[in-house]
Amino acid sequence: MAMKWIEALTGSLEQKKQYRQDKARIDGLAEPYGSAAKAMHRYLLNTSGIVDGDVIIRMLTDLADLWETAAVDGTPVHxxxxxxxxxxxxxxxxxxxxxxxxxxxxxxxxxALEDAKKEERS
Structure with a gap:
C-alpha cells in the first residue's frame, strides 16, 4: 500500500532503477564511446520532448545497448x-x-483559436 502511495508522488520506482542501471552502463563505457553516449543521453533528455516515462526508459536502454555494442565491435563513432x-x-x-x-x-x-473564431461569428 505504501509503495503505491510513494510511487504516486515520486513516479515509478522501477523506472528510476532502470534509469540508474542504464546510466551506469553508459558511464562505464570506454572512451570515446563514453563521451559520445553521455553527450547523446543529455541531448535526448533535453530535446526529445518525450514525457512518457516508459518510453524514455526504453529509449535510454536502447541508447546504452547501441553504444555498448559499438564499443565491443570497435565501430568508429563517426x-x-x-x-x-x-x-x-x-x-x-x-x-x-x-x-x-x-x-x-x-x-x-x-x-484558443477555435474559441476566437466562434466569438467572431457571434
Whole structure:
C-alpha cells in the first residue's frame, strides 16, 4: 500500500532503477564511446520532448545497448552518428514517438483559436 502511495508522488520506482542501471552502463563505457553516449543521453533528455516515462526508459536502454555494442565491435563513432550527430539523435528519438509536452500546448493553442473564431461569428 505504501509503495503505491510513494510511487504516486515520486513516479515509478522501477523506472528510476532502470534509469540508474542504464546510466551506469553508459558511464562505464570506454572512451570515446563514453563521451559520445553521455553527450547523446543529455541531448535526448533535453530535446526529445518525450514525457512518457516508459518510453524514455526504453529509449535510454536502447541508447546504452547501441553504444555498448559499438564499443565491443570497435565501430568508429563517426560511423554511428554520421556527419550530423544532432540529426542522428533526432531521428533516434523519433523512433520512440510518444506524447510530448508540446502536445498539450498545441491543443491549448488550437482550442484558443477555435474559441476566437466562434466569438467572431457571434
Amino acid at each position: 560511423d554511428i552518428v554520421g556527419d550530423d550527430p544532432a540529426d542522428f539523435a533526432d531521428t533516434f528519438a523519433k523512433a520512440y514517438a510518444a506524447k510530448e509536452w508540446q502536445d498539450k500546448e498545441r491543443a491549448r493553442f488550437v482550442k
